[in-house]
Amino acid sequence: MKINELLVRVLAFRELERDVVMKYEEESIEKKKDILLTLWSKIKERITSECLEFDQDPTVHDLSRVCKSLMIYSAIYADLINPEAKKLEGYIEQFKQKRVIPILKYECKEIIHREVFGEKKVPKRRIECKHYKGNIADIHPILYEESKKYFIEKVGRKMPSLVISKEMSKIVEEVVKEDLDKILEVSLRNACRAVAYGYMPEEPEKVYKSVLKDVKESIDWMVEQGIIEEEIIPKIKKD
Numbered sequence: 001m002k003i004n005e006l007l008v009r010v011l012a013f014r015e016l017e018r019d020v021v022m023k024y025e026e027e028s029i030e031k032k033k034d035i036l037l038t039l040w041s042k043i044k045e046r047i048t049s050e051c052l053e054f055d056q057d058p059t060v061h062d063l064s065r066v067c068k069s070l071m072i073y074s075a076i077y078a079d080l081i082n083p084e085a086k087k088l089e090g091y092i093e094q095f096k097q098k099r100v101i102p103i104l105k106y107e108c109k110e111i112i113h114r115e116v117f118g119e120k121k122v123p124k125r126r127i128e129c130k131h132y133k134g135n136i137a138d139i140h141p142i143l144y145e146e147s148k149k150y151f152i153e154k155v156g157r158k159m160p161s162l163v164i165s166k167e168m169s170k171i172v173e174e175v176v177k178e179d180l181d182k183i184l185e186v187s188l189r190n191a192c193r194a195v196a197y198g199y200m201p202e203e204p205e206k207v208y209k210s211v212l213k214d215v216k217e218s219i220d221w222m223v224e225q226g227i228i229e230e231e232i233i234p235k236i237k238k239d
Helices: 003-023 029-046 060-080 083-098 106-117 141-158 160-164 166-196 204-224 227-235
Strands: 052-055 101-104
Touching (some): 003 029, 003 060, 003 106, 029 106, 060 166, 060 204, 101 106, 141 160, 141 204, 160 166, 166 204, 166 227
């Protein structure tokens, strides 16, 4: 099997597992496994390389998350379905270097959602969430400012000298703005998808809290992993 065919099936298998866990949360692990493998046998032939697309400019958080997930689920898929999936391990590092991530097309996700939840549970078109429009800073100014404040305070707690130095604090502000725009965009998109599929009520307060929680987790991870230092270095002017 070709690499892209293996790749898209691993991604689809992971998506199917999410839906199965969501619908059959109270079932035993063995029951979930039976349902997962049964449903997979029904849809796998419809999951082709045509279902694959690539995000050419993912956030640092998404790049890391997807690569880790691919590493884990290629091993799982190799164990449960097709041993050839082990070949994907050699390609994951390339995604990191090229800063690109493979993703499932929306239409292919619909195939999976329909199989698990039935026709009525799947929107016939993308639902535009009213909380996800316009420029990031204009969507919800309080959300943006609260996220920005948290980001800078987190950097200050971890590396106080970065915010004490006037010169470095300007660079930190620039990096924070660039990262925050991307983080908020991803978090808002995820929240809107959750609303679209009925996993979360379309209530402004719930969407707000969900996005803010997701944003803070992403910020924590970036600071703790030293991503901020990596992004600051290229911006320091050389004499």
